[in-house]
Amino acid sequence: MAMRAPILLPVLFAALLAGAAPLRHAEAQTPQLGGKPAPATPKLPTAPSPAQPPSPEGEAKKPQAGAPEETVPALPVPPVEGKSGGASEASPKALPGTAPGAAASAPTPMRYGPASVADLADKLLPAVVNVSTAQGVKQPGRGVPQLQAPEGSPLQDFFDDLLRDKNGAGERSVQSLGSGFVIDPSGVIITNNHVIGDADTITVNFANGDQFDAKLIGKDPKTDLAVLKIDAGKPLPFVKFGDSEKLRIGDWVMAIGNPFGLGGSVSMGIVSARGRNINAGPYDNFIQTDAAINRGNSGGPLFDMEGDVVGINTAIISPTGGSIGIGFSIPANLAVNVIDQLREYGETRRGWLGIRLQALNEEIARGLGIDKEHGAVVMGVVPGGPSDNGSLKVGDVIVSFEGRKVEGSSDLPRMVAETKVGTTVKLGILRKTSRSEPAKPLTVEIKLGRLEDGEKTMAAAEKPGGDTSRANKPGGTKPGDKSATPSSAGTIETLGMTITNIDAAKRKSFELPDDANGALITAVDPNSDAAEKGVEAGMRITEVAQETVANASEVKAKIDTLKQDGRRNALLLLTAKNGDVRFVVVPIE
Known part of the structure; x- marks a missing residue:
């Protein structure tokens, strides 16, 4: 008998803003207690319907002398022409004041948002999937008498299923739902790590009703990403990643996912902010959007108006679990590097400098004798790490990495992690060599190690009260000296x-x-x-x-x-x- 248990709702309370609302992962629950996951949406076309040419607008009346200026109505505007793989093109609508049948001489500013995203959504929906999981969990209250409903009640099946002792192991199955999207016609699917968690089984549901068991290729808790693979026996509709660095605050974006088990849901909004740090992990750099994101949208794509994936929806700020217009997406540019590593190796292989950092503020900058307030202060060098060769010293301020400006201590780890292991990188630093002289600019070269190996080394070396970093300064006091x-x-x-x-x-x-x-x-x-x-x-x-x-x-x-x-x-x-x-x-x- 199929399990009909309420689904697991993992909620991340990673941040509380302004006395506010907890930060939640956008997980979903089934609409009815004890019911099966909501069915997938009906089959959708695999290609957008051709845009219909709009009917010509009527001729606008000319204003008369002395008459008050007429208010411009909120007329539709032409949809944005997409590049290859984006929305289909449509004939431009006539502008206000244009004679019937006359061509528009200039595009109308998108003052009220796109007139419609139906063609774009129609093209993208088939590549967005529902991800459902099942996991066996320890059965609390084992040995408690089985709940009984009145004879003939349909609730008895629910009680039996809820309290079933699987194979005498004291476990029952718990389900959860999320979203994902296909990035390769061979069946490679991206979702959030917290969507699949420690699931025993993962099932992918398409909008046309197709259902496949998925295999986990790799996952990364630090960026909350996971890569799945299915064997559909045929090429699948897919979407591609765009350049999230090109996003500007105010750009239109579209979210598609599986909120509350309602598959194939589309919502629109704008980019509200960029570079958000919500304390979810060491590489926080989220896109904030007011597009409606709810429980179950986790792992779903955030599209730009060209149909490219610019973000992966992962968390919301909400007091109730529903959207209040504050959602967060992992930028595509951050995700692509991690996804490539997971696909190739089944794990991440991040670069590592082997140093400890502190944020640079105005007071510390003055104390270090520098006139800049951007950069990351070196606070220690990990013994045996890539930088344990005298290249970096405590008090050095790293201001650039491979020519890229280092704004703060949170930027450098992300830049390093995105760089291939074994690469020799150039760091621009400021170093103060004496109390009477200002800090001098220097360039040092370091060959990156692998972060995952470094974490194991540091964990093995740590001891209560021990110091795992080294000052490494000329004239500095060494242990045992x-x-x-x-x-x-x-x-x-x-x-x-x-x-x-x-x-x-x-x-x-x-x-x-x-x-x-x-x-x-x-x-x-x-x-x-x-x-x-x-x-x-x-x-x-x-x-x-x-x-x-x-x-x-x-x-x-x-x-x-x-x-x-x-x-x-x-x-x-x-x-x-x-x-x-x-x-x-x-x-x-």
């Missing part, structure tokens, strides 16, 4: 912090690693500027104004020197208990 031994004992109070030297007792009480160096912060005044900057007890100061310090007295001496030089802020390099390293700027007065 006797120069790290405190030159004097005592406790110092400065800049709202209580600072002391590191000894065996302090290592034990603050759970510091054996090779911990610098000066230990034992207390922070809650009303101080340091506290506002996030400085906490247990952190270590290893540099002041990019000069290494080995103990508390050296920290005080360098801060006193900054005061004498008329400096208003102190740039401190702090290391947390977990090994995280970051710059903090603390006012001296």
Whole structure:
């Protein structure tokens, strides 16, 4: 008997905006409790119907002298002519004020949106699919008596199916629905990773009623993408990717998908914003649109008006799970590189520099002696990584990658990840070599490693309280170096912090690693500027104004020197208990 259980509704609460609404993946549910997934939409034509020539407009009346200016009505405008593979062409409609049968001399501005996208939708619908999955989950309450409905009630089948113990394993089947689209006539289909999850079976449903079992080729949780493959035994209608970088805020876009199990649904809207970071993953760069996206649209395509896929719908902001006009799509340019890797290798193979980064702000820029506020600050070098050859040092500011401007610390990882493993890349950096001189521009070359291998290396090397990054600076203190031994004992109070030297007792009480160096912060005044900057007890100061310090007295001496030089802020390099390293700027007065 077919399973008729309510479907699983995975919801991602990755962000709360302005006291608002939770961020949700656009999953779907079946419209009726206990019902089967909604049937696919009726078969649609595989090619758009030819556009019908419009009837000529009537001749507009000429305004009379002294008469008020006539308001221009919201007349239809010609549809955008698509390039090859886009919407079919149609004869232009007459413009207001044009004589009957006369050709339009100029296109009408699209003031009220496209007159119709029927031809475009007709062409694209056959390539968009419903993706349904089934997964066996542990049956809660195993051993509880079976629910019984009145004799002859159709609900009994539902209860039996819901609480069925599959093969005595204490499991039942849970279903979910999403969307996808064909990118290759051989049957390659793209969807979201969260749509297929850990499904036991994946089924693809076409608009014409065709249904196929799908095989998972590869998936990537970091970008929430998955590649499926079906064997249809015939060429399938497909769509192609466009250039998402060409999208502008205000451009029209169309979403097609499977909202709430209602397959083949089309919605229109515009690009509301670009480059959105919704804290969904390390490579967030979402397209925001007000085209209606609901649960079940996840994995479906976002088209431009030429019929190219410019985004993959994946999440919404909503208090109820329904569309409120804030939806997010993965840009096509980001997705294509990941999809190519999944198709070729069944996994991702991203580039890796082997460094830790911090965002550059105005205060840190001044402390580093640079006049730019774009770039990413190097905060550590992973031992054994691609950059562990002296090329990069803590405090370097990376401002370009292969000639492309690095706006911030979130841009660089995405650029590196999109670059092929083993490529030797050029990094433009700013490096301050002395406190009295401004930072100098330099170019360094690094051969990229593989991120997936680097993650395994870092995971194996990590230990509680350990520092997996290396300062790698000339004159810097190295683990085990006797120069790290405190030159004097005592406790110092400065800049709202209580600072002391590191000894065996302090290592034990603050759970510091054996090779911990610098000066230990034992207390922070809650009303101080340091506290506002996030400085906490247990952190270590290893540099002041990019000069290494080995103990508390050296920290005080360098801060006193900054005061004498008329400096208003102190740039401190702090290391947390977990090994995280970051710059903090603390006012001296």
